[in-house]
Amino acid sequence: MTTKASLLAFTIDCSDPKALAGFYHQVTGMEITYAEDEYAAIGDGTVSIYFGRVPDRKPVTWPSPDKQFHFDFRVPDVERAVEEYVALGATKPDFQPGVTEEGTRWVVLQDPQGHLFCVCPEPA
Structure with missing residues (x-):
């Protein structure tokens, strides 16, 4: 039997993590849990969406x-x-x-x- 995993987070590459976290916060209502220039996150206490800076994406x-x-x-x-x-x-x-x-x-x-x-x- 395969070990079952639960989804912790999904990470999205982007050029402006704070701005994209703000956008998805508005869309989903998930709380902004971290916001820096290089990395940001939103979450609902169970699952998070992370945003990582990739300048040339x-x-x-x-x-x-x-x-x-x-x-x-x-x-x-x-x-x-x-x-x-x-x-x-x-x-x-x-x-x-x-x-x-x-x-x-x-x-x-x-x-x-x-x-x-x-x-x-x-x-x-």
Whole structure:
């Protein structure tokens, strides 16, 4: 049997850890637990998201095979959340595979450092 692990944290490379921690603090409500120029963190007491400074990091283009990860967040109102997250500094790429003639299944956004995340509706 394989030893089961519990997720402690997820680390994201970025050029401005404090700013990105502030962005995701606003999006998730997780508390900023550490904020320095080289490293920052947010967490909920169980899981944390860490942000490490990589000065020359370049954002991926979307769509492309360069995407390495993305977050999926559930929200009660996708349109409102997208408006709020864009106001916080996210961008909305033109390519939106989750928006079809039948409706919005999810919206792809890029955070201020260019990492992708999806805004998904809560289950009906």
